[in-house]
Amino acid sequence: MPTPQPAILNRNMGEHQWYVHLSRIDGANLATIKSVVQKLRKDCADKSINLVLGFGPTLLKDLTQDIPTDFQPFETIKSIDGSGREAKGTQEELLFWMNSPHKDQIWKIQWDARQALKAHMKVARETMTFIYGASLDMTGFIDGTGNPDPKERDREVAIVPDGQPGAGGSFINAQRWVHDLEAWEKLPLAEQEGVFGRTKADSTRLDKQPAHSHLSSVELRQGATADASKPKRDEITRRSTPYAFHDGTVGLYFMAFCKSQAPLRERLRAMYGVDGSVRDKLTDFSNPASGSFYFAPSIETLDAALK
Numbered sequence: 001m002p003t004p005q006p007a008i009l010n011r012n013m014g015e016h017q018w019y020v021h022l023s024r025i026d027g028a029n030l031a032t033i034k035s036v037v038q039k040l041r042k043d044c045a046d047k048s049i050n051l052v053l054g055f056g057p058t059l060l061k062d063l064t065q066d067i068p069t070d071f072q073p074f075e076t077i078k079s080i081d082g083s084g085r086e087a088k089g090t091q092e093e094l095l096f097w098m099n100s101p102h103k104d105q106i107w108k109i110q111w112d113a114r115q116a117l118k119a120h121m122k123v124a125r126e127t128m129t130f131i132y133g134a135s136l137d138m139t140g141f142i143d144g145t146g147n148p149d150p151k152e153r154d155r156e157v158a159i160v161p162d163g164q165p166g167a168g169g170s171f172i173n174a175q176r177w178v179h180d181l182e183a184w185e186k187l188p189l190a191e192q193e194g195v196f197g198r199t200k201a202d203s204t205r206l207d208k209q210p211a212h213s214h215l216s217s218v219e220l221r222q223g224a225t226a227d228a229s230k231p232k233r234d235e236i237t238r239r240s241t242p243y244a245f246h247d248g249t250v251g252l253y254f255m256a257f258c259k260s261q262a263p264l265r266e267r268l269r270a271m272y273g274v275d276g277s278v279r280d281k282l283t284d285f286s287n288p289a290s291g292s293f294y295f296a297p298s299i300e301t302l303d304a305a306l307k
Contacts, residue, residue, distance in 0.1 A: 002168025002298035004159045007050035007099070008257050009237075011151055014050060014100035017129040017241050019174065019253060020110055021092040021292060023056075028120040030062060036116040037094075038306040043109045044098065053302065054095035054172045054294025063305040064297065068166030070261050074173075074293045079272040085283045087175070087268050090290040092124045095174060097255065103128075125290055127176055129241035129253045137252050138242045139184055139285075141196050142203040146219060147237050157235045158257035168298025171261040173268075175288040176243070178251040184285045195281045197226070212281040217270040220263060225270065225277075234263035251286060261293060 024033070037053065044051040055063065057071050074089040096113070098106045114123055137143045148157050160166045184192070193199055197206050197215030209216050209226045221230040236258045244250045258264055273279035297305065 001162045002300050004155065004168050004170060004298060005052050005296050005302075007052045007097070008158055008170050008296060009154050010050055011147075011154075011239070013131070013239060013241070014102070015131040016101065016103040016106055017099045017253070018096070018106045018110055019125075019127045019129070019176075019255075020096040020098075020114065020123060021090075021094070021125045021174075021290075022096075022114075022117065022121040022123050023093040024059070024120065025122050032120050033094075033117065034063070034306045036113055036120075039116070040096065040109065040113045041302070041306075043112070047100070047102070047105045047109065049098055049100040049102075049106060049109065052095070052097040052172075052296050054097070054174065054296045056091055056093040056292065056294055059093040060295055060297070064301055066166055066297065066301050068160055068164075068169060068171070068261075068295055071166075071171070071295055072261060072265070072293065074291045076291075077268050077272050077274060079279050079283070080274055081279055083279065083283075085272060085279065085287055087272060087288045087291055089292075090124065091292045094121065095172070095292065095294050097174075125176070127243055127253050129243040132242045136242075137240070138179055138181055138244075138250050139192070139196075141192075141198065141200055143240050143252070144238055145198065145203040146215075146235075148235055153235075154237045154257075156259075158237045158259055160259050166295065166297065166301075168300065170257045170259065170296045171264060172294040172296055173254065173256040173258075173264040173291070174294060175254040175291040176251060177254055177286045178249060178289050179286045181250055195285070210281075211278040214271075214280050214282040217277070217280040218267045220266065234258070234260070234266070236263065236267075251289075254288075257296075264293070
């Protein structure tokens with residue numbers, strides 16, 4: 001059975017996170033890109049830095065024939081209720097996600113890789129994030145409550161099964177969400193809990209879900225979404241962390257893994273009400289400044305593709 005990239009299944013993340021998105025420029029040499037990425041893998045392994053490599057549809061097809069089915073680029077998703085809310089698509093070709101207790105080591109390794117790629121790939125975005133309290137979002141709510149339980153099910157949820165195209169790999173949704181934290185903090189506690197569909201203190205699921213709750217959009221069930229009497233379907237596992245920029249911008253870097261891409265798209269469409277559902281009220285307080293879909297191939301596929 002193919003081996004997933006270990007950091008995908010590792011919930012014990014280092015407190016320092018670094019996300020770097022890149023795309024090729026004119027004249028890019030694929031052999032150089034492969035050599036640099038291979039060295040990045042070795043450098044991270046030598047320093048025990050958790051690394052996930054994600055590839056967009058265009059770069060992946062130039063590296064391997066082991067292409068997963070139904071791999072689409074991230075297209076901007078716009079609400080249809082006149083609110084103007086949207087999940088912005090900014091598809092790139094390559095993602096480095098690195099995390100470690102040692103920020104200096106992450107910085108040096110990603111810097112060296114970027115410098116080596118300078119004539120071949122342009123950095124579109126980078127975001128540094130951190131662990132906040134007991135895995136809290138800046139809204140004060142616990143993040144990741146909806147992850148599979150027990151955590152040993154992460155592989156079942158996140159990894160393409162053996163025998164399928166892309167086996168051992170995982171689809172990624174990577175988005176930087178921007179919070180209007182001042183507006184959020186003016187909401188009474190009961191309204192905040194209604195937005196999330198969970199209690200703030202201990203993340204207990206509300207017995208009655210408002211149609212506009214975040215949970216109503218993203219908890220997929222066999223039947224009506226968020227119907228707790230029905231089994232869950234198409235689960236994801238997430239490794240999201242907050243960030244804060246010097247200009248006062250704050251938010252959540254959302255990182256989700258799934259064994260197929262369609263459930264990632266389904267959740268986003270539900271959040272923005274594009275299929276006739278009620279728009280997720282969380283989007284009144286947070287919206288993505290960027291969004292890309294990637295595929296994280298198995299270790300065996302990476303070894304062969306980067307030769």
